[in-house]
Amino acid sequence: MTKTNAGRFFEDYAVGDVITHAVPRTMSGGERALYHALYPARGALYSSDEFARNCGLPASPLDDLITFHTVFGKTVPDVSLNAIANLGYAEGRWLAPVYPGDTLTSVSEVIGIKQNSNGKSGVVWVRTTGRNQHGADVLSYVRWVMVRKRSEGDAPATVVPTLAPAIAPSDLQVPDGLHFNDYDATLAGEPHRLRDYAVGEVIDHVDGVTVEESEHMLATRLWQNTSKVHFDATNRADGKRLIYGGHVISLARALSFNGLANAQMIVALNAGAHANPCFAGDTVRAWSEVLELAETAVAGVGAIRLRLVATKGAAGVLRTDDGKYAPDVLLDLDYWALMPL
Amino acid sequence: MTKTNAGRFFEDYAVGDVITHAVPRTMSGGERALYHALYPARGALYSSDEFARNCGLPASPLDDLITFHTVFGKTVPDVSLNAIANLGYAEGRWLAPVYPGDTLTSVSEVIGIKQNSNGKSGVVWVRTTGRNQHGADVLSYVRWVMVRKRSEGDAPATVVPTLAPAIAPSDLQVPDGLHFNDYDATLAGEPHRLRDYAVGEVIDHVDGVTVEESEHMLATRLWQNTSKVHFDATNRADGKRLIYGGHVISLARALSFNGLANAQMIVALNAGAHANPCFAGDTVRAWSEVLELAETAVAGVGAIRLRLVATKGAAGVLRTDDGKYAPDVLLDLDYWALMPL
């Protein structure tokens, strides 16, 4: 019997299975510093303890996407080692901030399976929950992936979960204590508050970042994501490594500071598609479209729902005439962030 | 109205304007570790808490250039986004060490403006001050840049500030408590004290470092410097990104350990010129010339004034016969450091 992990195949998943993922991780200021080195992140709440305290938090939390990548990375050996494609995200909710010193673990429950008609693969839906050392949930999201079958054969009963198209504003979790009563827009970097944005508004975030092989590998390793395609140049004739989709998410989110500096905390991930692969040498740009504006349970704390698009092309272009993603589009993400009203 | 920052143009500056720069930053051991990964830095005072305590400090401070880059980076969106050239530095003084846990902010005052005769651009002088969370100044320096005009037109009244050619030794700020009474030269790495150096002495720091695209981008992002030219390969036909001048400063200063291991703390920046651009693939070397030797207000703590030159060529070569910087020279920096007498 081999001692190495060959990953799970479609047959290895059954609805109701609960998988505890390995390798808990204690975070420190080192992860935060690396995040700032890897992405042009400038959100004041994630940069300054003083700014965060002024917003009612005990200190500056780690970027919400550090939490996402860390929780996600742990699931790779159990969920996506034999994945053909990462198909989507839904019902993502950030439930508590993560601070240096916190230790994160991940657990996934299989909530859906559907064999493909070719009998060679199938789709698996999992709900993944990240927890801290106190047992508190910090993040929960659904992801579905297409996974190879070990061998062709009978299909298990199909279970397709019903997923909300978006998190309702009333279900957004505002972190304990957070307020924007003494919000310093000068230090945050921009004057625009929720009331200054309009549904349908498109923001070109202007700047571009050209990606290098070593950067995306540093990032992907940092999240202990073991997917071979990101690290091994012998997988492709051109020697390029497929860039982890989450790297593109973080790049685009960081670039979106320019125009959305006050979209401070990500609290929900409604949907997401990695429209086209990203490779070293690509220059990644980003644009956002305002999808919805809402209040939250906390006075003064608004919520902005955004489509965040990472692209190698022009701002505002998402799909071609046939309804498919334009070839330059890398990412189409639908999320909620908290913003001063 | 666009929500993104188009940067200021020459017309947007008036003498006396005070600009509070955005995005305060809390430092940690992560920034220090990254500094050690990005530059061959070996100064014992910045590497070891024990060594720093033995010199009267409460712990090892962050490298003085981490403070410089962090304070400088914050000014970029307000001062140099539309800059044509970074023209010079003067009157730089480090006023207090920065430790992990400190939060830095930057403020700049416009102290001079002078429209160019072509009517298309002008020079702006700003005095930038970095402060910690206690409101104490940690760094102050003057920088002047050439900035584009939004449109041609009348010139404002010219104000050219009077700047000291160098900080006087009596104005050098020795950090509270610092002493070299129990200085351990073995652990510091070299036996040479201030008295062992002579004005006019030239030191070839021997080693070279070949720069990669990903390294300078990691560094420049870490300081939250948003200047497009450092990150976007589509700005130039050859796909190279112009390397942040501060990256070259840190490389040269770190290389200068070999021969100047006891030039422990940078306390003043008298002048500086980025003589030629640096690109990935360049192998950066450094040499120093001793300009002045002085005592400070603290017994046993001397000050050495150094010309630090980063070059792709030979040590000792600074200018060609016509008085211009030799094409291999990247940086010509004039600074004061503290050294055991």
Next chain:
Amino acid sequence: MTKTNAGRFFEDYAVGDVITHAVPRTMSGGERALYHALYPARGALYSSDEFARNCGLPASPLDDLITFHTVFGKTVPDVSLNAIANLGYAEGRWLAPVYPGDTLTSVSEVIGIKQNSNGKSGVVWVRTTGRNQHGADVLSYVRWVMVRKRSEGDAPATVVPTLAPAIAPSDLQVPDGLHFNDYDATLAGEPHRLRDYAVGEVIDHVDGVTVEESEHMLATRLWQNTSKVHFDATNRADGKRLIYGGHVISLARALSFNGLANAQMIVALNAGAHANPCFAGDTVRAWSEVLELAETAVAGVGAIRLRLVATKGAAGVLRTDDGKYAPDVLLDLDYWALMPL
């Protein structure tokens, strides 16, 4: 007299010399985070404070190889600046874990010298000891290198130290408090305990990592290793930089998680050879062979002796018919790790 360090030549070593190496180093969570970014490290004990506490330690220590690289890096300016080759390691013992906040120093004693018959170089053996700020030894190992002579001439008396072929299991230092009584194999990542391994068993660790110039330079600088060959592209016609052998050790050890997730702590380095040079662009893979299984002084804590091979080729291939290392083999390392019985 030049002020820069030209390094020691063979004539500069005498048996009994004790060299205190410069630049003590205080570690933080930043070094740990960088280690996770640079290597695909997933050992639970080095990733999670909670996991480490569950094993009886006060917190998660820094990776044992961080200790090794840091202690080793300090010796380079005194031992291997003029080295022609790094010939071997022996009698390596990790004596106490290193935690964020600890400060490391290195001392080496010359224990052997032997001039080569060509009169132009010789072999020097040193025993290097790393210590923390409390004066406790954290690591001790013997290394021997071939060093240039300054000039040809008479040979000093030859002293060749007697070195153990391997550390005896009874000499392995189990850290104070360490136990595996409540070991969580699910969180560790694999179910295999010491009893599940057999002497002679070969494990292919499957995954490959393609190395980039910037990554190995970031790593090597982080350990303050100043060897020119790793940083200066002008040293070779092809512009490649020779990769620090320790970078390959860390890559291979991290890859070996897949099949050896429970080989938690490295406690001894019995022998090691850098079989062939590694360069950017190489895709590094790893395989292990189980050499010995043993108990330790602590009930429940077993020890596994492993041959760890880094290679650009197939698993299991070590030498060609002539007894030499196969050209694809980069590293052949013999070490002891602690594992639940």
